Amino acid sequence: xxxRTIIPFRAKVIxxxxxxxxxxxxxxxxxAGLNVFQLDAEDVxxxxxxxxxxxxxxxxxxxxxxxxxxxYAGSRSFRAMERQVMETMGFRYTxxxxxxxxxxxxxxxxxxxxxxxxxxxxxxxxxxxxIEFSGGRAIDCTIDAGRRSEGDHPFKGNIDIEKTEAVIRxxxxxxxxxxxxxxxxNSGGGQPVSMQNLRDVRALxxxxxxxxxxDAARFAENAYFIKTREEEFxxxxxxxxxxxxxxxADACTMSSKKDALVPIGGFIGIRESEELYxxxxxxxxxxxxxxxxxxxxxxxxxxxxxxxKEVVDLDYLTYRIGQVRRLGExxxxxGVPIVHPIGGHAVFIDARRFFPNVPQDQxxxxxxxxxxxxxxxxxxxxxxxCLIGRDPDTGxxxxxxxxxxxxxxxxxxxxxxxxxxxxxxxxxxxxxxxSSQRRGLCFDVEAPGIRxxxxxxxxx
Ligand code: F0G
Numbered sequence: 001x002x003x004r005t006i007i008p009f010r011a012k013v014i015x016x017x018x019x020x021x022x023x024x025x026x027x028x029x030x031x032a033g034l035n036v037f038q039l040d041a042e043d044v045x046x047x048x049x050x051x052x053x054x055x056x057x058x059x060x061x062x063x064x065x066x067x068x069x070x071x072y073a074g075s076r077s078f079r080a081m082e083r084q085v086m087e088t089m090g091f092r093y094t095x096x097x098x099x100x101x102x103x104x105x106x107x108x109x110x111x112x113x114x115x116x117x118x119x120x121x122x123x124x125x126x127x128x129x130x131i132e133f134s135g136g137r138a139i140d141c142t143i144d145a146g147r148r149s150e151g152d153h154p155f156k157g158n159i160d161i162e163k164t165e166a167v168i169r170x171x172x173x174x175x176x177x178x179x180x181x182x183x184x185x186n187s188g189g190g191q192p193v194s195m196q197n198l199r200d201v202r203a204l205x206x207x208x209x210x211x212x213x214x215d216a217a218r219f220a221e222n223a224y225f226i227k228t229r230e231e232e233f234x235x236x237x238x239x240x241x242x243x244x245x246x247x248x249a250d251a252c253t254m255s256s257k258k259d260a261l262v263p264i265g266g267f268i269g270i271r272e273s274e275e276l277y278x279x280x281x282x283x284x285x286x287x288x289x290x291x292x293x294x295x296x297x298x299x300x301x302x303x304x305x306x307x308x309k310e311v312v313d314l315d316y317l318t319y320r321i322g323q324v325r326r327l328g329e330x331x332x333x334x335g336v337p338i339v340h341p342i343g344g345h346a347v348f349i350d351a352r353r354f355f356p357n358v359p360q361d362q363x364x365x366x367x368x369x370x371x372x373x374x375x376x377x378x379x380x381x382x383x384x385x386c387l388i389g390r391d392p393d394t395g396x397x398x399x400x401x402x403x404x405x406x407x408x409x410x411x412x413x414x415x416x417x418x419x420x421x422x423x424x425x426x427x428x429x430x431x432x433x434x435s436s437q438r439r440g441l442c443f444d445v446e447a448p449g450i451r452x453x454x455x456x457x458x459x460x
Contacts, residue, residue, distance in 0.1 A: 025377055034457040037453045052258055096288075107251065155194040184345070254268070254269060363440055384402065
């Protein structure tokens with residue numbers, strides 16, 4: 001089989017990058033309290049903190065955004081976005097919002113009654129927080145295979161149907177607000193959900209009269225995995241797979257900063273419930289803006305509509321997922337412990353195995369982010385015990401199943417040469433410190449609530 005990568009674009013505009021000296025890096029990370037969120041982007045060489053809003057836009061997205069209609073109500077650009085959401089996902093109603101968490105805020109405000117639960121697959125942190133903020137409780141029902149970094153289950157993002165049914169019975173269906181499916185599952189390692197699982201979730205929801213909501217941030221990457229891993233869909237074009245996926249959802253929240261290929265934006269999609277649409281309008285006006293712009297400019301809505309068209313292109317997805325996979329394979333070849341299978345938007349390093357002699361409660365993944373910055377000026381992010389926080393009832397630190405360092409790849413932004421540099425930095429830290437490192441980090445100042453952005457640390 002050919003190993004050639006076909007890259008379906010070339011660069012026309014570039015942005016300069018600079019690697020700060022070792023001395024500068026050491027100074028900057030100390031001043032940042034050993035928290036990479038506190039670094040200025042200018043002090044980072046390759047920024048792999050997130051794939052959210054960090055990709056490159058296409059010439060066509062730029063061209064269309066020049067033609068944005070900035071009318072307050074019912075703008076032409078809103079209609080274009082609405083038509084595109086209908087074409088891509090089959091939703092009758094589209095409510096623009098400024099980003100994914102805004103969609104979560106509005107939708108949870110109308111869908112959750114106090115003390116209701118939301119079973120789902122490893123809810124993203126803002127999602128979980130919004131559910132709790134609306135008086136509900138998120139319950140993780142991801143399959144067991146999705147909780148381990150080893151093993152090659154092709155759909156580690158799947159929801160455990162039996163577990164979910166047991167939870168529904170335990171609480172009673174009227175205490176369940178909806179079932180949430182995150183595609184792909186970010187917190188679980190960028191792992192996809194199979195079409196069969198989406199069908200099974202739908203059947204379960206129907207049995208108990210419950211709505212199904214997708215967190216659709218990386219829907220196109222999920223569709224690519226369905227095409228390449230689920231035999232039934234091997235010959236099905238991506239746009240058809242996407243439509244089939246969304247047939248099983250009543251609504252979605254969308255962070256357009258991921259698979260709509262734009263720096264900012266989002267929306268709520270509603271398949272057909274006019275009643276839900278009517279209920280969503282007022283909080284949208286209150287929190288975001290009139291419900292035909294919801295915090296987005298006409299330009300941004302044009303770019304979003306174009307992004308939804310481009311993201312379901314098979315050549316694009318083959319390149320995108322292929323680039324992430326090649327980075328993962330390179331790290332594998334160096335013996336670096338990563339989560340398998342390699343996810344869609346990021347490679348996740350299993351920091352407990354990377355630093356086997358650092359105690360688990362000394363934030364090994366946070367430590368790894370610090371070491372990678374020092375070694376090569378690259379910025380990754382912790383998805384582990386710092387991020388997950390404390391149990392809202394007991395105040396105890398939650399110990400997550402995995403403590404991960406996420407190397408997140410922005411869309412269409414970096415070449416594979418950049419990623420070869422990244423792999424080399426990881427390898428150096430692994431060889432020089434992996435098993436010899438014995439001390440980790442502890443909080444200097446623990447920020448309350450969502451703590452991974454602004455807490456500071458010191459070495460134990
Ligand atoms: N859902 C998922 C699965 C996400 O990954 C994110 C954001 C959101 C919802 C919230 O969307 O940022 O537009 O408000 N994830 C980013 C990340 C921040 O780095 O993984 P948002």
